[in-house]
Amino acid sequence: MKIALLAPLPSEQNGIADYADAWRRALENEGVSVVSPLGGLPLASNALELSWQMQNVDWRRFDLVHAELGGGRCGEFMALEWLARHQPELRLTATVHDPERLVWRPPGLPRRLPRPLGQAAALLAAPLTLARERRLARRLTRLVTLTTIGAERLARRMRLPDGRVFHIAHGNCEIPAQPLPALPPQGPLRLLYFGYIYQGKGIEDVLDALALLQEEPDTRDRVRLTLAGGVAPDVAFGRSGSYLESLRQQAILLGLHRDMLEWRPDLPAAEIPGLIQANHAMVLPYRESWKLALLGRMCGASGALSWAVACGRGVVCSDARALAEEASFGNGAVYARGDSAALARTLSGLLRQPERLRQHSEQARSLGRERAWPRVATQFLQLFQTALRERAHG
Structure with a gap:
């Protein structure tokens, strides 16, 4: 053929x-x-x-x-x-x-x-x-x-x-399984945002959620976030300057400690599996444009979520696009798009019940074999x- x-x-x-x-x-x-x-x-x-x-x-x-x-x-x-x-x-x-x-x-x-x-x-x-x-x-x-x-x-x-x-x-790729990092409370909850870094992905909501967790004694300093992925000039830079820099400024204004965040823009492809598996879960905070909603609903899959599945890691995702369907196999938790308070509550729940992270990982690994x-x-x-x-x- x-x-x-x-x-x-x-x-x-x-x-x-x-x-x-x-x-x-x-x-x-x-x-x-x-x-x-x-x-x-x-x-x-x-x-x-x-x-x-x-x-x-x-x-x-x-x-x-x-x-x-x-x-x-x-x-x-x-x-x-x-x-x-x-x-x-x-x-x-x-x-x-x-x-x-x-x-x-x-x-x-x-x-x-x-x-x-x-x-x-x-x-x-x-x-x-x-x-x-x-x-x-x-x-x-x-x-x-x-x-x-x-x-x-x-x-x-x-x-x-x-x-x-x-x-x-x-x-998705076939990637050898790796054990999860030490689960809370033995270690912090390690989250990874992975994908192309540009406006509309809802990354601001994750930073807001981390700031909310910092306000509570039982969740303060218990989460680490890595932001990694491609930064294409045509989507990452505009009249207002660097979007990546604006995220850094937002983190400073929110009072997030420097050791809470790691920045890995333009991650080499060979390093993707190792980075994903060094974390407990991938966070996908996508939003939906109300302007696009006038034309229809975008309900495609997420390439980043596919990487999470391949690497045997669960997801914490918004209900935008078709993410709720993609996380409905027991491989993740879903919150209302654009609601950083709901995201903070979801992360707090994982800190209280870290065994859910292991369950999400096991289901992701099974899904990865199927796909x-x-x-x-x-x-x-x-x-x-x-x-x-x-x-x-x-």
Whole structure:
């Protein structure tokens, strides 16, 4: 089987590029040929440039084309539209990372527009964009989401029949298990925020929660937090300066002791498993934008949570996106998004009942075995084989 992959790939700094790279390697290990037909070049968001890129590829070489959709990108969406028009016999599939929509913003909208103008344009054009998304969705042979709620909402919003949208969980690496650090009260509760560090991730709520814990005698000085992950310049810096520096200033204003926090921006990939396993749990305080909520609900999986599962560590997460579903397997605790007092109460509960950390870890380890990339790759391979048999019989 030969698959053309339309997706961002490293060295782009985003979660979908990381996912696509791991997905490609997992499929190749199953004997599938996965090719990036454009040589890794970013897809143009201008229709004329994109058409030129697409015409320079012999698409007849491939059994099917698979795209990774999401992250505010339009190129992959427009490429699928082009293929639906110009290669109608080709099987088209996609993993939708931000259901319940395919693309969210008007395809072709310049990304360099001032933020308020871009948001206004997306809102005003939403009915037309949605109609365009539904038209493409009907043309796709299979759509995959990484969460169950995402599959349900995408099928409903795109008005697709049963059997078109499938849920395949986010794959994870196979990482040898390591014991938890000493549980409280023998040691502090060690928390890790891991992921791309930029506004909207709710990191401020964690700092606020730590300050609240400092006010109580039985929780004071009993929590340590490490903030680690990528700091891409295009999302970490803006007119107001460095977001990372603003977090440091917030910690100082809240009176958090220096030894409570460790900063590990731009963490090398080789150090990720060891750092995660040096902590008791990963904290994922994501928020949801009310502006995006006007267009739909983002209910995709978290790549950071997938790392926690792979490393056998539980999570403490907000109920934003589909995190509650991802922590519903006994592998974590959930609190109301944006509520730092609720987060502080959740952490206080773990300090009082540290055995829950061990239970979360054991469930995460079990989930990690189920979601190891070889098993996930087999699920995708079976899905593609079914799609190709339908073409052969139909």
